[in-house]
Amino acid sequence: MFTGLVEIIGQVSEYSTQDTSESGGNGVSITISKAAEILGDCHLGDSIAVNGTCLTVTEFNKDSFKVGVSQETLRKTNLGDLKAGVNVNLERAVTSDVRLGGHVVQGHVDTIATIISRTPDGNSIVFEFELRDKRFINYIVHKGFIAVDGTSLTVVDVDYKLARFKIMMIAHTQTRVVLPQKAIGDSVNIEVDLTGKLIERQIETQLENQLQNEDSALQKLVNRLIDEKIAKLKA
Known part of the structure; x- marks a missing residue:
């Protein structure tokens, strides 16, 4: 970790x-x-x-x-x-006495992204990226964490249709990581926040369990909607 x-x-x-x-x-x-x-x-x-x-x-x-x-x-x-x-x-990798100043990063890269733009904002730089594997945009949220080339950063904007997102890098960070050395069109490694993937899996598991249980509230709702649809078709 x-x-x-x-x-x-x-x-x-x-x-x-x-x-x-x-x-x-x-x-x-x-x-x-x-x-x-x-x-x-x-x-x-x-x-x-x-x-x-x-x-x-x-x-x-x-x-x-x-x-x-x-x-x-x-x-x-x-x-x-x-x-x-x-x-x-x-x-x-972290040890037991390391402060978690960024966020939990596994080092398991999900995909790569391309640098679309870099725009000065005072002494900061706003970078925009486009994901190669579009589906991972679903795990990126405004003000959420993301790891770009292993650097813990905060998302400041997300475009779900284009699978693009932006981060802002302050002057202090610019001198300590490689991203400012890269140009538009270069690629970066992306690891989305693990929390989103865990939540998605928990929801999927819960839904699967309910659909397999005839007495669950979800299964009863599905059955009722099907019955209503069939009744309308017969009318």
Whole structure:
């Protein structure tokens, strides 16, 4: 679990699509440098969020660490677009003594979004994004939380028809995350607030249980409406 409060900006020093080393696992691996600040207490197998994607450390030294990336992660995120020299947001998994200053972020990216616009507003910047997978707009609400490249941000506007939303980034945050370094047309990783998905599942389960119960209020209502419809057709 993460908080969405980016600790440092690291830099991709190596991106391999066929890493045959033991730590690479004969797959895609990313080595990230300029990360000394968060590696003092690092262990093999630790989780670090890279642009909001929870990845497992397979190798590290004082300044850099390596992670493997599965094909499923490549399909869901923009990590496949990374290359040497690109900066990335980094956050270690939380411990019991960490304050939850952002919101609960799993590091399980739901989809990617494209930067549609960036507009100055005083010393802040308003970013607008369009989701690749439109259905996730249903979990985004005005003044709700969202993780953009692992950064916990507040939604300031939502367009459900176009699957677009906006966030405002204050000056303090602009110097500590990678989003201001990106241009219109670039992609970002999106993780919607888990709360919305949990509520949806609870409602679905409740409805399913009631529909399967002949004595439930919902099933009786459905039966009554069907009977009324049939009666009208016969009249």
